[in-house]
Amino acid sequence: xxxxxALLGVLVVAGLGALGAFSCxxxxxxxxxxxxxxxxxxLGVAAGLLALAGRTFSTTIPALLPLSEASIxxxxxxxxxxxxxxxxxxxxxxxxxxxxxxxxxxxxxAQGLLPLxxxxxxxxxxxxxxxxxLVLWELMALASLALxxxxxxxxxxxxxxxxxxxxxxxxxLVAILLGLALFASKAGGESFDALRGADLPETSRSIxxxxxxxxxxxxxxLVPLHVWLPRAHPEAPSPVSALMSAAMVKLGLYGVLRxxxxxxxxxxxxxxxxxxxVGGVSALYGVLQASVAVDLKRLLGxxxxxxxxxxxxxVGAGGMFAAGGNRTLASLLMAAxxxxxxxxxxxxxxxxxxxxxVLRSTGVRDLDSLGGLVSRMPAxxxxxxxxxxxxxxxxPGNGFVSEWLLVQGLIHGLPGADAVVAVAMPLxxxxxxxxxxxxxxxxxxxxxxxxxxxxxxxxxxxxxxxxRSMRAAMLLAAVVCVGLAVVPAALGPMLAQVLGTLPxxxxxxxxxxxxxxxLTGIQGSMSPxxxxxxxxxxxxxxxxxxxxxxxxxTSLVWGCGGTRLDPRMEYTATSFxxxxxxxxxxxxxxxxxxxxxxxxxxxxxxxxxxxxxxVDDRLEAALYPPVLAAGNKLGVLIGRLQNGSTHRYxxxxxxxxxxxxxxxxxTA
Amino acid sequence: xxxxxxxxQVVLLIVLAPYLVGLMRQVRAVMEGRAGAGVGQPxxxxxxxxxxxxxxxxxxxxxxxxxxAVLVSTSLVIAAVGPxxxxxxxxxxxxxxxxxxxxxxxxxxxxxxAGLDTGTAFGGMGASREITVAALAEPxxxxxxxxxxxxxxxxxxxxxxxxGQQAPGAVLSPAWLLAAVALAVVVIAEAGRLxxxxxxxxxxxxxxxxxxxxxYSGRDLALVEFASALRLTVLLGLWxxxxxxxxxxxxxxxxxxxxxxxxxAVKVAVLGVVLATGEVFMAKLRLFRVPxxxxxxxxxxxxxxxxxFFLA
Numbered sequence: 002x003x004x005x006x007a008l009l010g011v012l013v014v015a016g017l018g019a020l021g022a023f024s025c026x027x028x029x030x031x032x033x034x035x036x037x038x039x040x041x042x043x044l045g046v047a048a049g050l051l052a053l054a055g056r057t058f059s060t061t062i063p064a065l066l067p068l069s070e071a072s073i074x075x076x077x078x079x080x081x082x083x084x085x086x087x088x089x090x091x092x093x094x095x096x097x098x099x100x101x102x103x104x105x106x107x108x109x110x111a112q113g114l115l116p117l118x119x120x121x122x123x124x125x126x127x128x129x130x131x132x133x134x135l136v137l138w139e140l141m142a143l144a145s146l147a148l149x150x151x152x153x154x155x156x157x158x159x160x161x162x163x164x165x166x167x168x169x170x171x172x173x174l175v176a177i178l179l180g181l182a183l184f185a186s187k188a189g190g191e192s193f194d195a196l197r198g199a200d201l202p203e204t205s206r207s208i209x210x211x212x213x214x215x216x217x218x219x220x221x222x223l224v225p226l227h228v229w230l231p232r233a234h235p236e237a238p239s240p241v242s243a244l245m246s247a248a249m250v251k252l253g254l255y256g257v258l259r260x261x262x263x264x265x266x267x268x269x270x271x272x273x274x275x276x277x278x279v280g281g282v283s284a285l286y287g288v289l290q291a292s293v294a295v296d297l298k299r300l301l302g303x304x305x306x307x308x309x310x311x312x313x314x315x316v317g318a319g320g321m322f323a324a325g326g327n328r329t330l331a332s333l334l335m336a337a338x339x340x341x342x343x344x345x346x347x348x349x350x351x352x353x354x355x356x357x358x359v360l361r362s363t364g365v366r367d368l369d370s371l372g373g374l375v376s377r378m379p380a381x382x383x384x385x386x387x388x389x390x391x392x393x394x395x396x397p398g399n400g401f402v403s404e405w406l407l408v409q410g411l412i413h414g415l416p417g418a419d420a421v422v423a424v425a426m427p428l429x430x431x432x433x434x435x436x437x438x439x440x441x442x443x444x445x446x447x448x449x450x451x452x453x454x455x456x457x458x459x460x461x462x463x464x465x466x467x468x469r470s471m472r473a474a475m476l477l478a479a480v481v482c483v484g485l486a487v488v489p490a491a492l493g494p495m496l497a498q499v500l501g502t503l504p505x506x507x508x509x510x511x512x513x514x515x516x517x518x519x520l521t522g523i524q525g526s527m528s529p530x531x532x533x534x535x536x537x538x539x540x541x542x543x544x545x546x547x548x549x550x551x552x553x554x555t556s557l558v559w560g561c562g563g564t565r566l567d568p569r570m571e572y573t574a575t576s577f578x579x580x581x582x583x584x585x586x587x588x589x590x591x592x593x594x595x596x597x598x599x600x601x602x603x604x605x606x607x608x609x610x611x612x613x614x615x616v617d618d619r620l621e622a623a624l625y626p627p628v629l630a631a632g633n634k635l636g637v638l639i640g641r642l643q644n645g646s647t648h649r650y651x652x653x654x655x656x657x658x659x660x661x662x663x664x665x666x667x668t669a
Numbered sequence: 670x671x672x673x674x675x676x677x678q679v680v681l682l683i684v685l686a687p688y689l690v691g692l693m694r695q696v697r698a699v700m701e702g703r704a705g706a707g708v709g710q711p712x713x714x715x716x717x718x719x720x721x722x723x724x725x726x727x728x729x730x731x732x733x734x735x736x737x738a739v740l741v742s743t744s745l746v747i748a749a750v751g752p753x754x755x756x757x758x759x760x761x762x763x764x765x766x767x768x769x770x771x772x773x774x775x776x777x778x779x780x781x782x783a784g785l786d787t788g789t790a791f792g793g794m795g796a797s798r799e800i801t802v803a804a805l806a807e808p809x810x811x812x813x814x815x816x817x818x819x820x821x822x823x824x825x826x827x828x829x830x831x832x833g834q835q836a837p838g839a840v841l842s843p844a845w846l847l848a849a850v851a852l853a854v855v856v857i858a859e860a861g862r863l864x865x866x867x868x869x870x871x872x873x874x875x876x877x878x879x880x881x882x883x884x885y886s887g888r889d890l891a892l893v894e895f896a897s898a899l900r901l902t903v904l905l906g907l908w909x910x911x912x913x914x915x916x917x918x919x920x921x922x923x924x925x926x927x928x929x930x931x932x933x934a935v936k937v938a939v940l941g942v943v944l945a946t947g948e949v950f951m952a953k954l955r956l957f958r959v960p961x962x963x964x965x966x967x968x969x970x971x972x973x974x975x976x977x978f979f980l981a
Contacts, residue, residue, distance in 0.1 A: 292804075372788075373728070375730040375731075375732065375786075376730055393778070394771070395771055395774060395775045395778060396768060396771050396772060396775060401771055405767055405768065405771075408767060408811065409824065412815050412818055412819055412824065413819075413822070415815075415819040415974075415977070415978055416819060416820075416822065418978070423975075423978045423979075427812065427815060427971060427974040427975065427978075430811055430812060430815050430974075431808050431811070431812055431967070431970075431971065433811070434807050434808035434809075434810070434811035434812065435804075435805075435807065435808045437807055437811075438774075438803065438804030438805065438806070438807030438808065439804050441774060441778060441800065441803065441804060441807075442800045442801065442803075442804045445778055445781050445782060445785075445796070445800050446800075448782065449781065449782050449785035449786070449796065450785065453729075453730060453732055453782060453785050453786040453788075454728070454729075454785055454786055454787070454788035454793075455728045455788045517762050517763070519762075523822070523823075524822055524823035524825060524828065525765065525823060525824055525825065526762035526765070526825070527762070527763070527764060527765055527767075527768050528762060528763045528764070531760070531763045532746060532763060532764055532768065532772070535742070535745075535746040535749065535750075535763075536739070536742045536743065536746055537742075538742075539738075539741065539742035539745045539746065540735075540738045540739060540741075540742045543737075543738040543741055543742065543892065544738055547723075547738075547888055550719070550720065550722070550888055551720075551721065551722035551723075551887070551888075552722065553722070553723050553724070553725055553734065554722055554723070554724050554725070555724070555725050555726070555727055556724050556725075556726065556727065557726070557727055558726035558727065558728075558787055558788065558789050558884055559789070559883065559884065560789075566788070566789070568788070570788075570789070570790050571788050571789070571790070571793060572785065572790060572792070572793020572794065572796070572797060576793065576797065577785075577793060577796070577797045577800075578797075579797065580797055580798060580801040580956070580957075581801055581804070583957060584801065584805070584957075584960045
């Protein structure tokens with residue numbers, strides 16, 4: 002099979018799948034939607050692997066788009082994103098069969114659009130000119146918007162999330178469109194090859210970079226453009242959340258790599274310093290919000306902001322070293338960013354599917370009313386645990402490997418550095434470290450409160466395990482995570498291929514080795530496989546020793562003198578995060594409500610106390626209302642122009658035409 | 670021969686760890702005017718506990734039963750890969766400074782999950798506090814590690830130790846001294862000693878570590894107690910290898926290994942005595958003053974990094 006056939010297959014299968022799902026009855030629909038998504042994903046994986054094996058592919062289809070031709074160009078950078086998106090889609094496709102099959106929010110349009118959404122995502126990184134790229138980007142945005150809105154009949158919050166997502170994704174599109182249109186007009190051609198060869202003045206290059214970075218950053222959920230993410234991810238159906246959070250946001254990364262490092266060919270250091278700062282702030286802000294979040298899927302959404310922040314921190318640092326000519330560190334940091342993108346795709350898929358499994362079974366997303374699922378949904382709990390370990394960046398999880406690479410890259414930049422690097426790198430390490438620490442707290446809370454101890458509500462107590470296809474999908478994702486965790490060195494040649502497409506970074510394979518992961522050009526090694534083997538060996542010895550003694554007995558816990566233990570006495574997610582909320586009081590500004598109801602007989606007796614805590618997104622509260630208010634005002638002003646009189650509209654049209662002519666006359 | 674070095678090191682740490690706890694308790698006892706139970710008491714306690722049956726609280730899961738094993742295995746893996754007795758080891762490239770720190774954190778997480786799994790208010794409270802302290806200690810460790818490894822050009826523990834041996838001036842440089850202070854605070858926090866946590870208390874207001882392990886009994890408790898003794902030894906050993914690198918064997922000849930063993934035992938014992946002595950004169954900090962202490966050590970870490978750049 003060649004890349005071209007695989008991509009054609011993506012289109013055809015997605016179209017057939019969508020047709021099938023739209024036209025079938027509810028029983029077959031889930032099967033068709035799931036299997037076609039799986040097939041589209043598998044074709045994407047195939048195309049990606051072929052591209053990473055060194056093959057390229059390009060073609061143009063002249064008459065497909067108006068005013069322009071459709072152009073496809075595949076290289077290793079496209080390939081790695083096809084692979085990532087395809088992989089997530091394969092898992093999500095298997096999952097959908099059970100998830101929608103159980104009648105959970107199986108709306109016709111959601112299932113029909115799913116394969117189309119995946120196909121659009123797979124095709125975005127293979128676009129070879131500006132028009133094709135923008136059309137595919139918009140297709141992806143529209144399909145995902147419709148998918149976010151799939152459950153709008155069930156909850157009013159879905160509509161609000163849809164409005165936020167729709168507005169943000171289109172604002173992002175406008176920024177990208179302006180940037181790329183400017184690029185194409187200055188370069189005198191719109192194919193990526195023409196853009197690559199263009200010789201542009203510094204100012205235009207910077208403007209193009211900033212505009213596209215804003216657009217791609219909003220897609221990637223970077224602060225302060227992240228506000229749609231913690232809204233849209235929780236409200237979308239869980240396989241869609243997985244696709245959006247694990248795959249779609251990565252296209253923001255693709256965009257920055259493609260435009261910033263490939264088409265613009267790198268740039269001055271301040272671009273990348275900006276990327277680094279935005280990434281660092283996103284990582285910290287995301288993880289702080291995640292560590293105090295109580296809604297399981299919202300927590301995962303903020304964790305995506307955190308991880309994308311770390312990825313962009315790596316890209317920014319790598320770009321800085323590339324601008325300074327240090328290719329060894331640049332390629333190491335870029336490799337860390339790409340590897341973390343793959344790892345994040347793996348574990349975030351697993352986590353969102355796990356959350357979806359919990360949601361399907363209990364109908365609850367609130368951690369405070371979950372608990373005890375480890376004995377009721379053992380497979381889901383264990384697999385979610387694997388994902389949580391990876392997301393917490395602890396060994397032997399796969400998140401640890403890429404964060405380790407990231408820190409290695411940052412640390413070795415210090416010798417011989419100038420002042421900017423000497424200040425930026427230690428702070429970046431501090432940010433990564435604090436993020437890692439808070440990430441651990443976040444996922445101990447998510448797993449410990451959500452799955453362990455005794456159930457805190459009726460719905461958690463009556464939970465049952467999910468259907469087989471959902472468990473199989475999660476198992477597949479977990480296997481990929483473990484594979485990425487133990488033999489990351491095997492990805493060395495692949496990463497070298499990807500970095501080979503970035504002219505200022507290109508520097509052979511940044512990582513090598515088999516069992517032990519070694520770095521090229523700098524000292525540093527670590528062996529995740531041997532660490533895992535050591536842990537398992539010691540644990541086995543301990544278990545074997547323990548078997549010879551007295552057997553384990555189950556008994557009541559110590560109830561502080563009482564024997565009746567109520568689940569209400571357990572720690573909840575809110576109480577678990579309370580010390581952190583208090584430590585980061587100034588940043589988070591939690592709102593506490595304490596309602597005390599006194600006894601009717603006496604003021605000194607209390608009947609009940611209700612305590613509520615809410616942590617709002619402070620950045621959103623500070624930044625967005627003024628912008629929205631200004632937008633409203635502008636709307637009112639413009640509304641005044643429209644009084645329904647045809648005469649006025651004609652006059653406005655004439656005035657507009659004259660203005661354009663005057664401007665053209667003056668500038669030409 | 671190299672493998673022998675690793676085996677020797679692991680056995681030494683396993684044997685020494687409970688004695689270190691016994692020594693520290695004895696020092697406290699003597700300074701407080703008590704007779705004390707003797708240096709060997711922790712070992713006697715462990716042997717007795719190991720023969721007793723473990724009890725799981727009703728409603729807990731396999732996580733509760735598995736946590737002690739995970740805790741012990743993380744500590745033992747660190748004991749095997751760290752340069753405590755010798756820097757030459759076949760396991761040298763397996764785990765560097767950051768991997769060791771992450772392994773310590775993995776042990777903490779296992780215990781915190783077990784605390785949550787019991788479903789009691791105490792368990793949850795301990796887990797929440799422990800994780801908060803660990804999360805805030807993490808940046809300090811990495812920054813101090815940054816300061817040490819940036820000059821050496823490697824995060825490899827053996828490389829840092831060897832550099833300290835070859836260039837004694839480096840150990841006295843501002844960067845290393847500041848990093849030493851920062852890491853000392855972190856060692857105290859991670860090992861759960863005063864003023865961050867009091868290992869001999871059973872009081873709601875102050876418990877961190879003890880609150881998580883309240884429900885453990887018998888063999889499980891023996892494992893948890895052994896692992897925490899081992900963690901303390903490993904942490905003190907790491908600190909001594911990084912900042913007092915003398916005596917650590919750089920070859921695997923028997924005399925060098927013997928010196929390594931003796932030097933390690935002496936250094937850890939001295940540090941343990943110093944720590945225990947300090948604890949006698951110190952009260953536990955309020956829980957919400959602990960983040961301030963850790964923020965202070967973070968500042969030291971940052972200063973260490975900047976001085977390793979500006980004053981090198």
